[in-house]
Amino acid sequence: MKKRKFGPALYFASDKNVFDALVQKQKVDASTLATLFRNRNTIVSKATDRELLAEYFSRLTHDFYDHRIISEKIGIAPRRERSTTVELKGELDADNVKSVLEDLRREINESGDNAFISRNGDNFSLNIQYSRPDYRKSEFAQLVTKDAVIEFTKTESGYSIASPQNDFANDIRDELVSNIATKTPTPIEKFVITLFDKPSPKARTRFFINLIEGLEGFSKRDVSDVYVYKPKLTDDDRHDLARISHDRINKNG
Known part of the structure; x- marks a missing residue:
């Protein structure tokens, strides 16, 4: 760290x-x-x-x-970030995973950020609140505070690690994987889905088209135009929405 x-x-x-x-x-x-x-x-x-x-x-x-x-x-509120998943396969012990998470949690807190761990059986979640500067912003908005949640979910073959898709979370995740591999007596395998070998936009587009076309039981429909709008509600519309909400509350008890 x-x-x-x-x-x-x-x-x-x-x-x-x-x-x-x-x-x-x-x-x-x-x-x-x-x-x-x-x-x-x-x-x-x-x-x-x-x-x-x-x-x-x-x-x-x-x-x-x-x-x-x-x-x-x-300050500007951070937007929701995309997530990524890494699969670890091997004889992974939950206690070793917890020990690695605890060591990194202490390092993160000592560096000035905040982190805590939650556990549910053999599943773990590392919650981090960190601040990084962005000098492109105005004076009072230069320090951007974000949250990162790295989840370890137990699978039949090992663990599935879900984390935000950014440099900070990727560095934390890679360090965790490296430390877990050091503490595990048997070799572990790391599986990552990436399109790094397809730099061409056309090749990536073709990859997703083939992926969609390969889904069984689904049919495709072409969409020529998509409009997104927020209609203005009339008094009758508000009355209908209030009635529907009231009916749902009574139905659910």
């Missing part, structure tokens, strides 16, 4: 950074602005001009907690 070469603070925000953040009405709401002032034993009115409040607050001394409150509002 590589240790972080930065942190916990990337920078000290200037008065201009704070002012520019607080005047963003769409992201920093009135309650957040009031909280920042209340932490300084100051009560502000909703009728007070926002730019006036932002200008006054930006001239004050700011600490880590001020930055964290503002960053939580300005």
